[in-house]
Amino acid sequence: MTREVHSVEETWALAREVAATLKPGDVVCLEGDLGAGKTTFTQGLAKALGVSGRVTSPTFCIVQEHRAERAAPGAPALLVHMDLYRLHGEDDVIAIGWEDYLAEGAVVVVEWPERAGSLIPQDALHLEFRHMEGDENRAIRLCGGNFGIMNGANEA
C-alpha cells in the first residue's frame, strides 16, 4: 500500500498508526532518498511510543537508543534507531548489539537495512519514502509486517 502525505504532521500521523501496531522485537526498515522523511517518521514513532527525548539522525553515531518514559502496558519500551550506512556487513551489525536489542524487546528502526542482510526478519515492516512534487508531499510505501494499517489506504 502507498500513502500520500502532504505535511510533516501527516507523516507523524502515519507514524502514530504504525506505532500502534508495533510489538516488542519488531523491525522497521526505512528506505528512501536524503531528506525524504525517514528521521521525521522515526520522530513520530518515538513520540507515539512515549519517548520524550529528541530524535535526531543517527548518521554519525550509528545507533541511538530512545527509552519510553511512558510506555503503554505490553507496548515496546525501547526504540533503537540505527543508520547502518557506514557498516559493512552482518558481523558489524551484530557487533553494535542487534541481537541483544531484539532479545530485550526493543523496536528496531533501521536506515540502510540492506547492510544487515539476512539479519532482517521476514516479517519486518518496510517503508519506502519518495519525494513528490511540492515541498511537503511524500509518497510512503508500506509492505511486509503483520500490520493492521493496510486497510483504508489509497492503493498505488
Ligand SMILES: Nc1ncnc2c1ncn2[C@@H]1O[C@H](COP(=O)(O)OP(=O)(O)OP(=O)(O)O)[C@@H](O)[C@H]1O
Ligand atoms: N511530509 C513530510 N514528511 C517528512 N518530512 C517532511 C515532510 N515535508 C517536509 N519535510 C521536511 O523534509 C525533511 C526530512 O528530513 P529527514 O531528516 O526526516 O529525512 P531523512 O529521510 O531521514 O534523510 P537522510 O537520508 O538525510 O537521513 C525535514 O526537514 C522535514 O521538515
Ligand SMILES: [Mg+2]
Ligand atoms: Mg535520516
